[in-house]
Amino acid sequence: MLMVTICEMNSHKCRGVAALHCDALRDDFLPSLGIDYLEKGYYKASIENPCGKVFVAEINGEIVGFINVSINSRKYLRSVWGKKTRLLLTAILRLFATRPIRFFEGIAISLAKVPVHRGGEIVFIAVDPAHQKQGIGKMLVEAAHRYFLAAGVHFVFTKTLESNKQVIRMYQRFGAETAGKLKILKKEYLYLSWNI
Numbered sequence: 432m433l434m435v436t437i438c439e440m441n442s443h444k445c446r447g448v449a450a451l452h453c454d455a456l457r458d459d460f461l462p463s464l465g466i467d468y469l470e471k472g473y474y475k476a477s478i479e480n481p482c483g484k485v486f487v488a489e490i491n492g493e494i495v496g497f498i499n500v501s502i503n504s505r506k507y508l509r510s511v512w513g514k515k516t517r518l519l520l521t522a523i524l525r526l527f528a529t530r531p532i533r534f535f536e537g538i539a540i541s542l543a544k545v546p547v548h549r550g551g552e553i554v555f556i557a558v559d560p561a562h563q564k565q566g567i568g569k570m571l572v573e574a575a576h577r578y579f580l581a582a583g584v585h586f587v588f589t590k591t592l593e594s595n596k597q598v599i600r601m602y603q604r605f606g607a608e609t610a611g612k613l614k615i616l617k618k619e620y621l622y623l624s625w626n627i
């Protein structure tokens with residue numbers, strides 16, 4: 432039987448999490464800023480952030496999944512984007528020069544009026560495809576719940592593409608219901624929420 436351990440991400444694990452993020456969430460906006468920004472900017476800045484955390488799932492020391500959570504998304508993202516600004520600026524300029532449509536998509540996403548923003552947010556979750564459907568996703572969500580409850584947060588929400596049936600089904604197992612919808616540049620997003 433595989434031994435899966437769940438622990439908090441530290442600076443040695445940022446590269447592994449960034450690589451898995453780029454691999455498992457290719458269509459997401461962040462990977463278009465490059466793995467270096469994800470590792471040295473976004474994930475490094477998430478460590479010891481008072482408003483958010485990243486938990487990783489490992490098998491024999493290999494990262495096979497991660498979940499990025501926040502108890503105050505606005506504050507969390509403001510603080511993460513506000514660090515390593517030179518690295519961020521370089522990544523954004525490169526994106527604008529090489530993939531302008533993706534660049535404008537990022538602007539549209541950041542300006543969108545979200546239907547839910549109170550409570551704890553699951554910002555990202557991913558499990559390595561080779562290790563999916565073995566209960567690791569559920570273990571990561573349970574780790575997020577423990578973190579939220581310890582912070583006194585009993586309401587959880589997340590955003591996903593409406594077409595992402597796997598993740599929707601997983602959250603429904605935790606009692607998630609549709610809390611709102613959002614259309615950004617022809618992509619339909621679903622907001623799900625549940626109580627813990």
Ligand SMILES: CC(C)(COP(=O)(O)OP(=O)(O)OC[C@H]1O[C@@H](n2cnc3c(N)ncnc32)[C@H](O)[C@@H]1OP(=O)(O)O)[C@@H](O)C(=O)NCCC(=O)NCCS
Pocket residue numbers: 455456554555556557558559562563564565566567568569570591595596597598600601602604
């Ligand atoms: C969503 C994801 C994290 C689930 O991880 P996982 O380790 O495979 O999930 P689990 O094995 O814990 O399964 C949890 C539940 O998800 C659902 N699920 C998982 N894989 C599924 C599939 N292929 N089809 C339908 N439902 C599925 C099931 O309801 C399952 O519960 P059950 O086994 O009791 O029926 C994983 O599929 C993934 O990384 N997807 C790509 C990244 C992504 O889209 N992230 C969300 C946007 S941030």
